[in-house]
Amino acid sequence: MSESPTTHAHEDFALEQRLGTLLRGGVILSAAVTLIGGVLYLAAHGMAPASYHIFAGEPAGLRTVGGVFAGAARGDAASIIQLGVLLLIATPVARVFISVIGFARERDWMYVACSLIVFGLLCFSLIHGG
Amino acid sequence: MHVLTFTLLTLVGALVAGLVGALTGLGGGVVLVPLLTLGLGVDIRYAIGASLVCVIATSSGAAAAFVREGYTNIRVGMFLEIATTVGALIGTVVAVYVSSSTLAVIFGIVLLFSAAQSMRHRVEHIAVTAPGSLGARLRLASTYPHNGELISYGVEHVPAGFAMMFVAGILSALLGIGSGVVKVLAMDRAMHLPYKVSTTTSNFMIGVTAAASAGVYLHRGYIDPALVMPVVLGVLAGATIGARMLARVQVKPLRMFFTVIMVILACEMLFQGLTKRI
Numbered sequence: 001m002s003e004s005p006t007t008h009a010h011e012d013f014a015l016e017q018r019l020g021t022l023l024r025g026g027v028i029l030s031a032a033v034t035l036i037g038g039v040l041y042l043a044a045h046g047m048a049p050a051s052y053h054i055f056a057g058e059p060a061g062l063r064t065v066g067g068v069f070a071g072a073a074r075g076d077a078a079s080i081i082q083l084g085v086l087l088l089i090a091t092p093v094a095r096v097f098i099s100v101i102g103f104a105r106e107r108d109w110m111y112v113a114c115s116l117i118v119f120g121l122l123c124f125s126l127i128h129g130g
Numbered sequence: 131m132h133v134l135t136f137t138l139l140t141l142v143g144a145l146v147a148g149l150v151g152a153l154t155g156l157g158g159g160v161v162l163v164p165l166l167t168l169g170l171g172v173d174i175r176y177a178i179g180a181s182l183v184c185v186i187a188t189s190s191g192a193a194a195a196f197v198r199e200g201y202t203n204i205r206v207g208m209f210l211e212i213a214t215t216v217g218a219l220i221g222t223v224v225a226v227y228v229s230s231s232t233l234a235v236i237f238g239i240v241l242l243f244s245a246a247q248s249m250r251h252r253v254e255h256i257a258v259t260a261p262g263s264l265g266a267r268l269r270l271a272s273t274y275p276h277n278g279e280l281i282s283y284g285v286e287h288v289p290a291g292f293a294m295m296f297v298a299g300i301l302s303a304l305l306g307i308g309s310g311v312v313k314v315l316a317m318d319r320a321m322h323l324p325y326k327v328s329t330t331t332s333n334f335m336i337g338v339t340a341a342a343s344a345g346v347y348l349h350r351g352y353i354d355p356a357l358v359m360p361v362v363l364g365v366l367a368g369a370t371i372g373a374r375m376l377a378r379v380q381v382k383p384l385r386m387f388f389t390v391i392m393v394i395l396a397c398e399m400l401f402q403g404l405t406k407r408i
Contacts (some may be wrong), residue, residue, distance in 0.1 A: 005399065007385070010264050012204065012205075013200070015204065016197045016198060016200065016202070016204065017198055019192075019197050019204070020194045020195070020197045020198040021191045021365075023191070023193050023337075024190075024191070024194040024195040025164070025364070026190060026206060027191045027194070030187070031187070031362070031363065031366055033221070034362060034363060035357055035360075035363060037184055037359065037376075038137075038353075038359040038360070038363065039257040041355070041356060041359065042133065042134055042137060045133050045356070046132065046133050046134035047132050047133070047134065048132070048133050049131070049132065049133070050131045050132060050135070050136035050137075052136075052170070052171070052172040052176050052354065052357055053173055054173060055173040055175050055176060055219065056351075057352075058349030058351035058352075058353065058355075059351075060352060061218075061339070062351070062353075062355060063348060063349050063350070063351050064348075064349065072273060076262065078355040078356065079331075079355075081354070081355035081359045082355045084359075084377075085183055085348070085355065085358055086348075087346060088183060088186050088187055088190075088362070089183070089186060089341045089344050089348070091186065091190050091337065091338075091341075092186060092190060092337035092338040092341045093338075093341055095190075095209075095337070095338070096208075096338060099204065099208060103208075103314060104334075106280060106283075108269075110268070110269075111205060111208055111209075114208050114209050114211075114212060115208055115262055117212050118208065118211045118215050118338060120285045121215045121219060122215065122338065122341055122342055122345065124219075125219060125222075125341075125342050125344075125346050126341075126344030126345035126348075127345075129346055129348070129349025129350070130347065
C-alpha cells in the first residue's frame with residue numbers, strides 16, 4: 001500500500017456521490033415520462049385488443065432516437081413512453097461519461113481509457129443499433 | 131383481452147416480481163421473462179426487450195444507494211464492463227440465429243443454475259493482490275465499510291473474472307436478464323472480492339451491460355412501449371417497496387420460496403422450449 005490510497009479513495013468518494021445522484025435522477029425522470037406517456041396511451045388505446053403474442057416488430061418511428069424525439073414532440077403517447085425508455089437507457093451511458101470526467105480529474109489515464117471504450121460501445125449500440 | 135386489462139395484469143405481475151427481487155436480492159429480471167411468456171403469452175422477443183429495460187431501471191435505482199455507501203468498487207466495475215458490453219453486443223448478434231424455442235431452453239438452464247446458486251453457502255474472502263499481477267497494475271484493490279471501519283481487500287485471478295464477465299454479457303443480451311448470478315460468481319468466486327463488494331459492483335455493472343443490448347433491440351423493434359410501460363413502472367414500484375420492507379422481513383424463508391418458484395419456472399421453460407411451444 002505504498003501509493004497514496006487515501007487520496008485516491010477521497011477523490012473516488014466525490015465521484016461515487018456524483019454517480020449516485022445521477023443514477024437516481026435518471027430513474028425518477030424516466031419513470032415520470034413513462035407514466036405520463038402511459039396514461040395518455042391508455043386514454044387513447046385502452047379499449048383496443050392487446051396483441052403481444054405475435055412478434056411484428058415496432059414501427060420505424062419507435063425504433064430510432066430521432067424518430068422517438070420527433071414523435072414525442074408531436075405528442076404521440078407511444079413515443080412519449082419510448083422517450084422514457086430512452087432516458088432510462090441513457091442513464092448508465094451518462095454514468096459512464098461522468099466516470100470519464102471523474103477519472104480524468106484524478107489523472108488516472110488508464111481508467112479514462114477503460115471508460116471511453118465502454119462509452120464508445122454504448123453510443124455505437126444506441127445510435128447505430130449494433 | 132383489452133389493452134387496459136392486459137396493462138393492469140402486467141402491472142401487478144411486474145410489481146410482485148420487483149418486490150420479491152428486491153427482498154431476496156436475486157433480481158426480478160430472471161422471473162420477468164417467464165412471467166410474460168408463460169403467464170401472459172407475450173412473444174419472447176418482446177419479453178426480452180421489456181425485461182432488459184426493467185433490469186436497467188432496478189439496477190440503476192439500487193446502485194444509486196450502494197455507490198454512495200462506498201461498497202461498490204467502481205474501478206473493478208469499469209474495467210470489467212469492457213467485457214460485459216462486448217459480450218452483450220456479441221449476444222445481440224447471436225440472438226438473430228437462435229430460435230425462440232432454443233432461447234426458452236437456455237433460459238430454463240440459466241434459471242436452474244441461478245436457483246442452485248441462491249442456495250449455495252457463502253464464504254467471505256479477503257484476498258491480497260499479488261505484486262506485479264494484473265490486479266496490481268490495474269490498481270483494483272480498495273476498501274469497504276464493515277461494522278463501522280474500512281477494510282482493505284485485494285483482487286486475484288483478473289483474467290478469469292474478465293472471461294466470465296464476457297459470458298455474463300452474452301447471456302444478458304440473449305435472455306434479457308441482468309446476469310447478476312454470473313457476475314457475482316466472477317467477482318466472488320474467481321476474483322475473491324468480498325461478497326458485499328461483489329453483489330453491489332455486479333448491480334452497478336448490470337445497467338451498463340443491459341443498456342448495450344437494449345440500444346440494439348430498440349433498433350430491431352423488440353421494445354414495445356405499451357408493454358414496457360406497465361412492466362417497468364410495476365417493477366420499479368415493487369423494488370422501491372421491497373427496499374423499504376427489507377428491514378422488517380424474514381428474508382430466508384422468502385428466498386427459499388422464491389428459489390422453488392424459479393425451479394418451477396425453469397422446468398416449464400425447458401418443457402415449452404423442448405416441445406417447441408415457444
